[in-house]
Amino acid sequence: MKDPAQSKRPRYVEIADELRARIDSGAYAATGKLPSERDLTIEFDAARNTVRDALGILRGEDLIESRGGSGVYLRTFERIPRDAVERLSRKHWGAGRAVWDSDLQGRDRQENVTVEKVDAPDEVAGTLGVRGEQVWRRSRVYHSEKRPIQQSTAWYPADLVEGTAITKRNTGPGGVYARLDEIGHGPARYREELKVRLPLSAESKTLGITLSTPVILIVRTAYDSSDRPVEVNQMMLDADSYRLIYTFPS
């Protein structure tokens, strides 16, 4: 910081530049691991917060990621492009494809579904207009490349979906939306509402993320052509695993 011509760039940006250059040159390729925050503060003779900001820049560029308790690693997991309008379009599920296929484009995937008939929680019952009635609940955790990336719980009015494959673990080609369509209640429009926060301990365990990795909470409501709400879906996404895309007309 002695030469005024060089002092324009904050120290944390300089450190980020140096670390980026090392990453690009393959310096950490063998182990995939960066030096600890502590070692970096010593090497660069910088404050902890300065090193954190430098790492924050590289994290924001998707070059590195933190793993709970074990340090900072080169990032290998490519963000999943979740293109909401495309993935939920009739032309997608109407052709027998899973919503999920649109996100993962052939990447490795696992999921485990539990399906239960339960009393509707107040908030869900209010949205679906089925207070005091039962609903079918479908819960699952999605994994890709052995990494949990999303937890979701979806709810359907029991009077509507009783007897359909929506009450089974395997809903068949095109999934829930194709089955709703077959009974005359296929989605005509959707509403997604997003909030973002840090996870609770239990949530961080479910998603295998640190307590300082934000989660994106999405509540989707699907409406049929007569504007009846036919699904409420509460999702919790590991923010580090996703980029969300929304396209719409003016």
Place this chain on the structure above:
Amino acid sequence: MKDPAQSKRPRYVEIADELRARIDSGAYAATGKLPSERDLTIEFDAARNTVRDALGILRGEDLIESRGGSGVYLRTFERIPRDAVERLSRKHWGAGRAVWDSDLQGRDRQENVTVEKVDAPDEVAGTLGVRGEQVWRRSRVYHSEKRPIQQSTAWYPADLVEGTAITKRNTGPGGVYARLDEIGHGPARYREELKVRLPLSAESKTLGITLSTPVILIVRTAYDSSDRPVEVNQMMLDADSYRLIYTFPS
């Protein structure tokens, strides 16, 4: 945790229930402040992480909020409902309204805009298809109720907007989109891409948030009717101040 019938609810949920009941009864209304994490660990004889999770539940319910260095307060700021499709619709700006008006619905607001002609950064130039050319950059920080809520930087091809009010601080009724429309390049469609992460130090200062309050990064591209990109807008939102809404057909 002695009575098995009561032991089903995790301890942090019990503490959250107790604190919620106190909030509802007005126990903290006079000062608007809750006891410190430390005091709560003593009062409830609970581990720090247990108290944190309890507060995390209440934070997730928008009942409380943390303020950097000074503790936990009753939340008074109501989340801004950012309805992307509505706020950016031609019927909105075409009627001379500001995009911003749609979000705030008469709430108190301030903003300060800086407008400059600059060389296009690589990424922006790539999206706008104007490599090596100049662009007009409009930067601003939005406030509502004295709280900074969003920082945004938008870019426009200089050859397109030269001589229009887009190069002025005050763009007039309907803002930038109405002006683009007047020169035959009004937005026909939009693409918003979202990522979420924790802020860098400087970012947390700009938005007046703690380092553990996530930010939502939105990059919007607006396309005219011939599919030319006419705007790139990079936004950083205080995640605690917003709920995002997207509506779209199946």
